[in-house]
Amino acid sequence: YDEMVLVKDIDFFSLCEHHMLPFFGRAHVGYIPNGKIVGLSKIPRLVEMFARRLQVQERLTTEIAGILECVLEPRGVGVVIEAIHLCMKMRGVEQQNAFAITSSMRGAFNSDVKTRTEFMELIRHRKGSFA
Secondary structure, eight states: OOSOEEEEEEEEEEEETTTSOEEEEEEEEEEEOSSOOOOTTHHHHHHHHHHTSEEOHHHHHHHHHHHHHHHHOOSEEEEEEEEEEHHHHHSTTOOSSOOEEEEEEEEHHHHOHHHHHHHHHHHHSOTTOOO
16 A cells, blocks of 8 residues: 555543643544555554653654654654643643644655645544545
């Protein structure tokens, strides 16, 4: 298979290493195989594995992309994470509607505008939009 593989809306929960407060959200992970593929259920497991550590969202995003890039050697990897941080809701700025988005784009997702655009368009469709 040599087309984009995407698993989106992967729910996760983590604990911020700075504030020791939870952050949670959704991860969207895509890659373009280069001879190797992984079972679809392994991608949410990978997200969960890294999220279970004391973590910051930025590192979580790059760790997921990095391990897929290292193990699968794909033509490209894209990871986008959207998360709500309780430290922003409960402490300091007390912003109730703010959330953070981080991304890591590698290979074709970084160098090819069409590939990156396709990935971003696909993750915008919400659950239930299978058409």
